[in-house]
Amino acid sequence: MSKQDPNRMWGGRFREGVTDEVAAFNASIGFDQRLAGYDILGSLAQVAALEAGGVLTAEEAGALRQGLENIGREIASGEFTFSVDLEDIHMNVEARLTERVGPVGGKLHTGRSRNDQVATDLRLYLKAEVERATALVAALQRALVACARRHEDVVVCGYTHLRRAQPVLFAHHLLAYVEMLERDKGRLTDCGRRADVSPLGSGALSGANLPIPREAAREALGLSGLTQNSLDGVSDRDFALEFLAAAAICMMHLSRLSEELILWSSDEFGLVALPDRFCTGSSMMPQKKNPDVAELVRGKTGRVYGDLMALLTVMKGLPLAYNKDMQEDKEPLFDGVDTVAACLSLTAAMMDGLAVDRARAAASLEGGHILATDLADYLASRGMPFREAHEVVGRVVARCVDTGREISDLTVADFKGFSDRFGDDITDYATVAASLARKSQPGGTAPARVAERLAHWEKALG
Secondary structure (H helix, E strand, C coil): CECCCCCCCCHHHCCCCCEHHHHHHHCCHHHHHHHHHHHHHHHHHHHHHHHHCCCCCHHHHHHHHHHHHHHHHHHHHCCCCCCHHHCCHHHHHHHHHHHHHCHHHHHCCCCCCHHHHHHHHHHHHHHHHHHHHHHHHHHHHHHHHHHHHHCCCCEEEEEECCEEEEEEEHHHHHHHHHHHHHHHHHHHHHHHHHHCEECCCCCCCCCCCCCCCHHHHHHHHCCCEECCCHHHHHHCCHHHHHHHHHHHHHHHHHHHHHHHHHHHCCCCCCCEECCHHHCECCCCCCCCCECHHHHHHHHHHHHHHHHHHHHHHHHCCCCCCCCHHHHHHHHHHHHHHHHHHHHHHHHHHHHHCCEECHHHHHHCCCCCCCCHHHHHHHHHHCCCCHHHHHHHHHHHHHHHHHHCCCHHHCCHHHHHCCCCCCCCCHHHHCCHHHHHHHCCCCCCCCHHHHHHHHHHHHHHHC
């Protein structure tokens, strides 16, 4: 079915309207209405610029401001009716403004295109979402630090290749994620800094024909700078890509933590217990306690990766300046924003209720010969080349495996049977506590170092 009239916001060139199917396909109001508040802010900034440039009288500017503020209240209260026929949030707002204030509403779009309008809205939106995301990252950091503090004295087995490696403090392990998240905050903040410029005044692609002061709009928007090329101003989506890239890396970190929580809470590890409120049961097996939240965070990581790839693919072949393809920027961006926010929030809440089984933690230190590296370092400290020391200790481990013993079961005489470099102090040296204490270099797992880092993060995160 063909519509009777062309779209009154742009249809002067056309003799017939689009079909209902094309109208629905072309419209973005179903998802870009999320930008409504930012569109109002952008339009208020446009009023300020038009008034400063003499395009609007003070009376006209006042009428437009009042109309826009009233529309903002309509939207906030749910009274506003969004129309697919008007395609997007920009034309919905402008049409309603003209209904409210009359023909002067048509002056709002002077020197402005939907191209620079949507670029402005998206920057304002993302600037706010970056602030929210960094706050959620910091909240997760605080939850991890608090969990580390509760278990400051717990020693666990550290792994490489998912095989027992060396003893570490559980707090040290959690603080590794705090460091990762700090880098995530840095990436998000950097993205926010580059988003913090105003493209308003770029027009459709070449700038405005009228002397409308862009600086007046920038100041009204509270943005830090202006885009310096009108073509780039309307066609740039790097800031959205940067956010999704930062979000994808952050989700990778959350996924790694989730994987460890899933492993640690399994019957095979039994190291931690997840709060019941973050788990579900089985419809068939009454005994099950499934780590669904952690599994979903792990799964949703791929979703955010997909959001990033979707937008990269949209942008990869576009000539300058704006192309309708770029309407496809919003859904992956909005999805990435929502997904990373939910995952950060739920992971923080899950960490708040995490409990460590101290007996299982102690048991994890038995077996695996996790002090073998300490023995090699002991011999190296007494002048033996490390590669030779490595081989000597390898023979010690092989003997233990053959005889079903642990390194901690060996006597001084046993050690001296492998090398006369072993002294009478070796049994005191080869303990978990001594091993931890020796890792006192910056970044090590020595209790004193971990305590320092805990204190650092508690102060830094507030």
